[in-house]
Amino acid sequence: MTPTTNLFVSLFSLSLLQVIQTLQSTTPTTLDWTALNKTLGGRLYTARPFASPCFPDFDGLSVPRIEANCEVIEDNYFNATFRSTQFGSFMTTQWESCMSTDSQCTLDSSDPSDFLAWTDLPCDQGSVAPYYIDVQNYTDVQIALNFSSNTGVPLSIKNSGHDYFGRSSMVGSLALWVMILRHINVYSQLSFNASFVPDGGSESYPAMTIGAGVPWADAYAFADSNNVTIVGGYAETVGASGGWVMGGGHSVLSPVLGLGIDRVLEFKLVTPDGEYRTANAYTNPDLFWALRGGGGGTFGVVLESTSVVEPGAMTLQVASLSFDPTSETGIQFIQLLTENSLQWAQQGWGGHFTINGLILVNPLLTLEEAQSSMQNATEFIQSQNGTVTIETLPSWYEFYVKYVISYQSTVGLEATLASRLIPSSLFETEDGRNTFVQAIADMPAAAQDILTITAVAPFLFNATANSTSATPAWRDSVWHVSFLFYREFLSLRKTKSLLSRPQIIIPKPLISIAPDSGAYMNEANVYEPNYEQAFWGENYPQLLAIKEKYDPSGLLGCWRCVGWTGVNDTRSQCYLPLN
Numbered sequence: 001m002t003p004t005t006n007l008f009v010s011l012f013s014l015s016l017l018q019v020i021q022t023l024q025s026t027t028p029t030t031l032d033w034t035a036l037n038k039t040l041g042g043r044l045y046t047a048r049p050f051a052s053p054c055f056p057d058f059d060g061l062s063v064p065r066i067e068a069n070c071e072v073i074e075d076n077y078f079n080a081t082f083r084s085t086q087f088g089s090f091m092t093t094q095w096e097s098c099m100s101t102d103s104q105c106t107l108d109s110s111d112p113s114d115f116l117a118w119t120d121l122p123c124d125q126g127s128v129a130p131y132y133i134d135v136q137n138y139t140d141v142q143i144a145l146n147f148s149s150n151t152g153v154p155l156s157i158k159n160s161g162h163d164y165f166g167r168s169s170m171v172g173s174l175a176l177w178v179m180i181l182r183h184i185n186v187y188s189q190l191s192f193n194a195s196f197v198p199d200g201g202s203e204s205y206p207a208m209t210i211g212a213g214v215p216w217a218d219a220y221a222f223a224d225s226n227n228v229t230i231v232g233g234y235a236e237t238v239g240a241s242g243g244w245v246m247g248g249g250h251s252v253l254s255p256v257l258g259l260g261i262d263r264v265l266e267f268k269l270v271t272p273d274g275e276y277r278t279a280n281a282y283t284n285p286d287l288f289w290a291l292r293g294g295g296g297g298t299f300g301v302v303l304e305s306t307s308v309v310e311p312g313a314m315t316l317q318v319a320s321l322s323f324d325p326t327s328e329t330g331i332q333f334i335q336l337l338t339e340n341s342l343q344w345a346q347q348g349w350g351g352h353f354t355i356n357g358l359i360l361v362n363p364l365l366t367l368e369e370a371q372s373s374m375q376n377a378t379e380f381i382q383s384q385n386g387t388v389t390i391e392t393l394p395s396w397y398e399f400y401v402k403y404v405i406s407y408q409s410t411v412g413l414e415a416t417l418a419s420r421l422i423p424s425s426l427f428e429t430e431d432g433r434n435t436f437v438q439a440i441a442d443m444p445a446a447a448q449d450i451l452t453i454t455a456v457a458p459f460l461f462n463a464t465a466n467s468t469s470a471t472p473a474w475r476d477s478v479w480h481v482s483f484l485f486y487r488e489f490l491s492l493r494k495t496k497s498l499l500s501r502p503q504i505i506i507p508k509p510l511i512s513i514a515p516d517s518g519a520y521m522n523e524a525n526v527y528e529p530n531y532e533q534a535f536w537g538e539n540y541p542q543l544l545a546i547k548e549k550y551d552p553s554g555l556l557g558c559w560r561c562v563g564w565t566g567v568n569d570t571r572s573q574c575y576l577p578l579n
Contacts, residue, residue: 028151033131036147043134047175048125049096049105050089051077055123058105077112078412084160084215084237087177088128091162091237091411095169097126098574109413127166127574129156129175135212141270141301144176148555154571155556157297159239160215164417165526167243167297167558171574176301178212179239189214189304192226196306198266200282207265209306210240224397228309231257234404241267241305243296247522248470250456250480252350252361253396258461261292261468263307269300272551290546290562293470293536295521298561299550313395314363317370319349320403321377322357323386330355330448331441336380337453338437342427345459345478347373352407353453357386359403360455367392410486418525419482420510421457421473421517432513439509447483454480471518471537481510482523526575531560 028036037044051073052058053066076082083089090096097104103124108117133144148155156170159179163169189211196207208230210219217236223229231251233244249260257263266280267288277300279288290299325333337353344360347369351360358377362370371378371390378388393399409415426432440448457477511517511529519528521535532540540562547563554563559572567577 028147028153032151036143039143040133040140043136043140045087045132045134046130047088047128047132049123049128050083050086050093051096051107052088052105052123054107055105058123059125060122074107074112077107077109078410080162080235080237080408080411081217083411084162084179087132087158087175089161090166090169091160091409092164092166092415093412094414094416095161095163095166096128098124098171099127099576100574103574106414112412125171127169127171129158129170129173131173132158132175132177135176135178135301135303138268138270138276138303141176141303142274142276144174145270145272145274145555148174149553156558157301157556159212159242160237162235162238163243164415164523165521165559166575167561169574170558170571173571178242178301178303190219190222192222192228192309194311196265198280198282198306199278200280205265205308206311207306208309209304212239212241212303214240216240216244220397220400223309224313224395227313228311229253229314229396230307230309231260231263233260235408236405241302243522245305245307246291246294246296246298246302248293248474248520250454250520252352252454252456253363254456254461255345255350255459256348256363256461257310258458258463259468259470259474260307261470262458262461262463264292264305265308266306267291267302268304269302271300272553272555286546287550289467289469290543292468293539294543294546294562295535297558298556298563299547300556313397316393316396316399317362317365317367318389318391318393318399318403319351319358319360319362319370319374319377320389321374321381321386323381323384325356325384327445329384331437333380334440335433335437336376338427338433340376341455341478342424344373345424345455345457348460349373350455353455355448355451357381359407361399409484413486415484415486416526417482417484417523418528419480419519419523420514421471421477421519422479422481422510422514423473423476423517424459424478425476426514427478435513439513442509450483450485452482452484454482456480469536469539469543470521471535471539473516473518473537474520477517480520480523526559528560535560536562 053069054073056065057063080091083091093106096106103126105123105126108114133140135141144155154170154173156168156173156175158168158175158177161168191209194206195204197204208223215237216232219230219232219240231253232240238244245260245264268278270276277284279291281288287299348364349360349362374390381388426436457474457480459478463475518537519534528534536543543562557571559575
C-alpha cells in the first residue's frame, strides 16, 4: 500500500489487540464484528482520525509514527479533494475531535509540518467512527441497519465530510461511507435520460441520475458532456445526492431555476425499517416531501437522486467586481448592494457579495442589459480604482471552471457558520434597507470581513405551495447572509469561545430585523436558537410524524435533525454544552 492510497486498513489486517482497542466501549464482541465483516464480503474497516499517522501515540498508547503517510497528510492538509478520499477526514477539523472532552488529533493549521506543535497534544479517536462500511449497494445498508438494531451501535452516514454541522461524524458509531461509490467508477454513478419518467408517473423530463458518492465537480463535467445544465452547489467536493439536496440545496442559479429540492424528481434510498424504496411524487410521496428539505441522515440512506436538467449549455452573463475597501467604503458598498438588491433579484441575478466585491450570474439578460443593470455598482467600483468584468460565457461549466473552482472555502481548520435568510419586505422600504446596513455597520470589523451575502433564494422560481419541507422563508427571501469563522491552532477549549461568537453576532442584529425568517440548515449556527422553527417553520410537526412512521425506533439520528432527542442523546455527546 503506497502513501497516496487510502490511509486506513481492513479490520482484519490489524492485530487482535488493536481490534479490541478500537472497539472501545461498543457492546458487540469481536465475533460479532467478524461476522459482520464476513457478511459484507470483507468491506468492514477500522478508522482513525486523518492525522493519526503523524502522532507517536494513539488513545494513550505508544504507536510508531508512519512517516511516509504523515508526509502525504502534511502536503494535503488543506486539499479538499484529498480529504474527501480519506474516511477519517472532515473539511472542518473539529469534527475529527470530541470537543466536549478536549479529545483531538489535528495538526498545526499554521504549519502542519511543525512537529513541536504535537508535543502536548495526544491523538485520540475523537468523534471519528471507529468502524465504517465501504457501501457499494443497498444490501450493505440493510445489513448495517440490522446490525445497529440488534446491537445498539449507532449509525452515521458520511459522504465527503463537507458538513458544517458535524452530522456525518459520530463518536462510537458504525459509519456508512457512501463516498467510496465514486471510486468504484464515477461514471457508473451518473446517467442522463432525455425522457425520464418517475416511477408511477406518466410525464417525462430531461434528467440526470446521480449516485450518492458523486461530488458536484464530476456531476458538472458529466452534465457539460451531455450538453445540459444542472443546478448544484458551489464547492467541488459536496456530494450531489447527499445533505446538500435534502437540506434545500441553494445555487447561484436558484433565483431563476429553483433550489435543489425544487429540481429533484426521485430518490432511491433504504429507510430505517430496511426497505429499499423509491420516493417521488407518486410513490411514497410523504417520504419524498420529507426528503425535499427535511435534511440528510434522518429519513434513510439515499443512494441516488434524479433531478431535472435544462437542455443546452445555458448562456450566462457574468459580473465580477472587486476593490480594496476601507471601513467607510466597505459599508458604502453594502449600502449600494442593499439599495439594488430587489431590482437585481427581479432581473434574475444570483451569486455572492462580500464587503469588497461581487460575483454574479444571470441567465435571463443580454450583455447590454447586464451592463446597464450593473451600472451603479460599476461606477462605484471604478471610483475606488477597483476591477470590473462583465462578460458573456457560453455555459455554466465555463463559469464554473473560470470562477467557481478558485472560490472554494478553506478546509483543514476548525470552522463554524452562522446565517440568516433576509426577506424581500426588508428591502422594500428605505427604513428597512437602512436597518440592515446599520446592523452590518455595528458589527466588529472582523465580522464584516467574513460576511458573505448570497443571492441564492428562489426569488423568481414559481414553486408549488407546500411542495417541499424546508422553511417557507426561502420563498420570500432575497438574500442568504452568512458568517464563516475560522479558528487557528489553539487548545480545543478555545473552540467554545469560537462557537459562541455566532450566537452573539448573528441573532441580535439579524434575527431582530427578520424575526419571522429562518436559516438554511446546512449553513446555520450549530447552536441555532429555536432550530426547529428556523430550519423548517410550520413544516416541522409533519416532518416529525413522517420520521416516526419510517423510523419508529429512532435508528437514525444526528445533531438537531428532525426527531433529535436533545443534548442527552449519547450520539450528541461530543458537542459542546454552551449553557
